[in-house]
Structure formats: C-alpha cells, structure tokens
Amino acid sequence: MSFNFLQMRQFPIAYFILVLLVSACGQPNNTSRQIQPVVTTAYTAQQRTPEIVMQPEFYATQDSLHFFLRFEDIQQAVEVAKSAAMLTFDVRSGQAERDPLLFQDSVILGKKLTDAEGQLYVQIALEKQYIKEPNVLHVRLWQKQGTQDQLGMKQKVALKVAMLRKNYLLTFAKDGKPVFKPYIRSTDKLQVRRFSESTDTMQIHRFASDFATALPPMSAKQPAALPKKVALDTLFAATNDTLQFSEEGLYVLAPGSGFSKAILVKAAAYPQLTTSKEMLEPLIYLTTSAERQKLLQATNTKKAIDEFWLGISENKAQARELIREFYLRVEAANRLYTSHKPGWATDQGMIYIIFGKPANISYAGANTTWVYRQSETSPNMRFVFTKKEDNFTENNYELVRRREYEESWYNTVAKWRAGITNL
Template identity: 25%
Template sequence: MIRLSSICILLFLAMGLMAQVRMSSAEISYLYNQENEFLVQHKVASSEDRVKVYLRFILNSGNVKISDYRISYDLRASYIDEKAVNSSVTIDSANVVDVAFRQYVYAFEFEKESNDNLIVIDFYNAARDKRFSLDIPLKIKDWTPASHLIFQANKDIPYFDKYINKDFPIRIVNVFDNSDSFEINGVNSNKNVAMPPFDDSDMQTASDIPLDTLYGVTNGEEFRFYNNGFHTIRSSSQPEKELGIIVTDEVHPYFDNYRDLIDPLIYVSTNDEFKDMQAATDDREAFEAFVSNTISSNEQIGKDFIKYYYRRVRKSARLFSENQAGWKTDRGMIYQVFGNPAQVFRNESTELWVYPSSTGGRVKYIFDIVVEDGITKYKLIRDKRYRENWMRAVTQWRSGRIIE
C-alpha cells in the first residue's frame, strides 16, 4: 500500500498540479541532459548530526558565466514539505574550495535537526530568469551518508565521478575524523545486463566472486585500485557504513577492442544475432558485419549509428554507473534506447521518467530507489505494456534512424 501511494503521488506531481515550492513537482530532467547549460555533481558525508556537502558546478555553455547564477539551499523533512519562509542559505564565493576551467567546487557544512531528511538546492540563472532544483536526500529508508568519501589524490576535494579507472590515484578521507582508517574489499562486476522494460521474468543473479585483494589504508593515504570490479569501503569508525565504487579498465568509457563494442549491441540485436557475434572468432568482422548488414549498407549511416549509439554508452557511464557499467543498469538501458527523458520527477522512494509516445500521449517509467552496498540503485518496475514502444524504438535503431 505504501509503495502504491508513493507511485500515485509521483504520477500526480508529474502532471504539475502542485505548487513549485514542493520539491517533487520540480522538473529535474536537466540532470540527465549532458548538453544542459551547466552540469552539477555532489557528494555528502555525515556523522551523527553533522553534514558536509560538496558541489561540483560546471559551466557547460559558452553563453553562461558564473555571475549569472544565484545558488542557495534549504532543508526539509520530506519531498512534500513546503519551503519555509526565510529558510534559504546562500552558497557563494565564500564556499568555493576549488576552481578549475569553468568549474567550481563549493563546500558547506551544517548541523541537521532530527527531521531534516532532504537538502533542496536552488540554482537560479538570474540573467535568464531560469530556475533548476537539485534534491539531495540525507536519508533513504534506513540509510544515511557515511562520514568518509573518496577524494582526489592531489586536491582536498572529493572524486565526483561514478566510476574509477584502474591505476588512478585517489584517497579515502573521513571529513570529520582524520584519525580514521579503512578496509576495502572487491568483487568481480559480473551482474546481468538489464532486461528490456517489458520482461519481468526472474533471471538467476550472478554470484559475486571476491577479488583476491584486500586493501587497508589510513585516512588521506594515496593508493590505487589494480583490479577491475566493484569495491566497498568501510571505515573503522563506522564499520556498518559502506561506500561503493566500480573500478573499470584504464580507457573506460571508451573502447580498446571490438569485443567491448559488441556487448552494448544486446539492446538492438536479436538473440541469435547477439549469440553469433559473441561466438565469432573475428570480433571486428562480426561487429562490422552487424552494422553494414543490419543497420545500413550506407557507410555514412553506419558511421552515424556508431557515433551516436556509443556516445550514449559513454554518457551512461557518467550518469548511471552503479555496481556495473552505466549502460547495463535499468536507467542506462532506458537511456540507451530512448535518450534523454523529457521529464523526471523524484520522491523518497521512486523516480519517474516521462517520454512522449510515438503513437501519441506519454510513456512513464518508474524506478524504485534503494541503497545497497554503499550505492544508490534504481530498479525499474517492469510491465508488459512497454513491449510495443520498446520494439518500435529498437526497429528504428536497426533501420539506421537515430533516436535523439
């Protein structure tokens, strides 16, 4: 009953029937649009009632400058709580802890009250009178942020990306206690690729295979991961709190062999086609044959397919990586085939993506939000009604027409 009510609330809010001062009525699809005028990433650490937030704000367009924006935040008990009068706290140059080319990292810290479960950050482009909201949960069910974060090796700021390339230098830092130490364990990243949105059949979950590595590091000590896989980091001060990160090869999210290029084709190939490509002795020949025989014999159309399809794979890595590559996740699967959602709404337990339907109306995908192994995961609620729209989109890709 609780889950049904949550979904109903999301659908109601998505229709824009509630006041804009309520967070869940804010439209946050800009977070998944890599061409938005700015990009933003965040990291949060907490210890009891102390909370520290880091924001990485990237100017992504030559038509905007940092002075165009007014940034502020307020705290709320839930997504449906209205913003309290005079509750906004300004984030400005006094909060800047690092500056790079058209990039600014802000940090702010506060003591939260017992009912402060959500930070709402307001990005207001005063020059264009445009407003964007970012929701940062301080609690998801029983989960609260850990006190430690992955930091860059050469700067006193977090590592913001959702994956780490193997052999890249980093540090683990407890932002509240510099005497902390950490234990890091890894498993092979062998999770199943997301099934299509209409396929709700139970797949046997791949067993985790522990990596033959165990790292022990002190607070702020520089080290590198030498094995691909999903790693969890526990601190001695909060052993119950995990922080998860996927470690990839050095070129990820780019490709250095044709075998890796074949894998994402699972969404636009038939079962037999995909099995034949996997079994081929010459990966390059199999890949090129699929593009020329299935997508188009026209060289330019084939090049466009490769350009746009694999650019989306790279975007998924930055946006949706969890305990596996971004394109393999539920959100990555939807994004790979359909592109940027037209609208996105979120509350404590679900996220709603809205797309226009090719036959009129709208198609809505709902993801359950859970925290497992120290990372937030989004699990699609599958339904048979998605089949027709999915097959139509796949057919379009296979005909050499790009979905943008």
C-alpha cells in the same frame, strides 16, 4: 542463456550490401586493441542540448554535514563554470516542493571553485539538526541568460541520520578533490582524508563486478536480488595513505559501518569505450540472439561491429551517425548510472540509451519516474524505478517491468535499426 531483446518481432529494415568502414580495413583481430574514443568535443559543443548533472559528496563534523557539490554538462554543450550565476538550496520535510520548508540559503557563485575542464564545485554546510529522515535537500543551479537568470538544473538529496557517521572523504591524491562519482580508473591514485581524531585504519573489500546486464523493460522475469558475494581481497588504508586499485572490480570502503562507499574500478578510459569488446557489449539492446552470437564468434570483432552498423544503414555516413549517437548515449549512461556495474548495463542506463533523456523526472519516496512524451496522438510513456537497498551501492535503481512496454520498446529499437537517430 541470455534474454532475446528482439525475439518474436520482424523489423521493417532493408539490409544493404555490407562494406567495411575505412577504419576496419586490413586490421587483424584483437578485441582489446585500443581505438579512438567515440566522443568528439566539437560535435557535442555545436549540436547537443546541455544536460547538467550534480554529483554530491559529503563528510560530517561534530555539529554539521558538509557537502561538496560538483556540476558538469555531460553533453559538453556548455561550460557550467562560466554560465552558472547562483546556487539556491533548501531543506524540506519531503521530496515535494510543497513540503514544509525547514531551512533555505543561497550562494552567489563569484566564490566558486572551478577546474581546467570548466566544471563547477560548490561547498555548503547544513546543521546537524536537519540531517534525518524524511528530510530532503533541494538544490537548484541558476544560469546566466542575457540579463536574467534561468534554472539550469535541480536535484534532490535524501538526508539520513547515518550520513552523520561518515567522517572521511575519498580524494584524488594529485589535487585533493573528492571522488564524486561511483567509479574511478585503475590508473587513479587516491587518499583517505579524516575529519575526526580517529586513527583507525579503513577496511576495503574487493568484489568481482560480474553482475547481469539489465533485462528488457517488458520482461516477465524480474531481476534476481543481488547475490551475496565473497570478497576477493581485503585491503587496509590509514589516513593520508596513497591508494591505487590496479585490479578492476567493485571496491567497498568501510563495509558494514553504516557509511560505506562503493567504487567501481574500470580501465583507464572509462566511461568512454575504447576497445572492440567494450563496444560490443551494449549492442545487446539492439541485436537479435543470432546477431549477437555472430558478433561474439567473429574472428575480427571490430570488423564484425562495423558490418552490423553498415547492415542497418543506407550508407557509411548514416552508419557513422548511428555509431556516434549510440555510443554517446552509452558514455552518458556510464557517467550517470554506474552503480555496482557499468552504467550502460543498469536498468536506468538501458532506458536512457534506447529512449534518450526523459522529458520529465519526478520523485515519490523510493520511486523515481521518467516520463517520455511520444507524440500528440500517443499517451506519455512512464518508467518507474525503485531504489533498492544493498550492501554495495546507493545508486541501485530497479525498473518496475510491465508487459505494456513491449510495443514502445520494439518500435523504438526498430527506429534505431532503420537509421533514425533523432529519438
């Protein structure tokens, strides 16, 4: 039985006569039929605010920990490789800027590594002595702004002794670049690169990825602990073997080793959504139980989705704008918050889709706090996510749910359903 995200509330929305979007006219039902991805580069480049993120990957040698840092703008508003000027990084004995400084350095990005997509790759190394708790790597990327440099993004990486036991990299077979993200596509071919003399084969477990979708932020029911799953398959990979995970699911490399790596394997277009079934699933955050039941039982899923959006819009133009904004956020959530399940289905993904990018993010121990500034007359809204340790992923953050989120949640969902996209 699914939680009703919109229960006990009436929305101030006028429903209009339902008409089909042009793309749905006369199409037979097929929930896996390929449709055009929602994202359009021309739109994002002209109208969206840059959102630069960093994905780290690493391997250890005898005396150092080597980092590969990948930077991209998930909103596709700027080419990071062209705008980046310098990378500064330091190691501190904690998350705060005021914590004691242990080491610092910088990289002038004339020696950067880029690719055809305009993404930026930087390599740095830290001596073994700094890799221990509670030390944290603080990274800042500076961008060119006229004759001056301005801060483009900053991010932190917790340093743990266990990282020194990771002597391998999972790379793409076609170009040797590390697999930075916690997901790959079922068409990708990979290799394991070793940075030690070990000739041991690597064990890989495949699990079903049928984890529950995030509960609403005001839910009195806290999410259950991740269930203990039995591996569906066990694979073995030697150094430089070419791997391809054709079956979708959650793959865990080197399980139980202290440096395991979890990869969610999805269809060929992920993180984009290209089928009616994929576009239906995230609508759980905007729909009532009755609406979801109607969508699930529809004989033509694509037509039913179009009718839902048209039903909460004044016209086709507004419906197209709502669809574009909503699924751009879903794709961004997939890029940013994929863990043991798709990013849109995580607690962080849910909040990002409905409320957008937070105005401020702060860190304290295992907690990450997102702050949203609602208005001059309303207090700031804060969502606190706690990092959960599990056997699958390092990217599992659970929202601390509170009843007082109820009004803000329903009001924001009501804005979506009223056709307001500038949230």
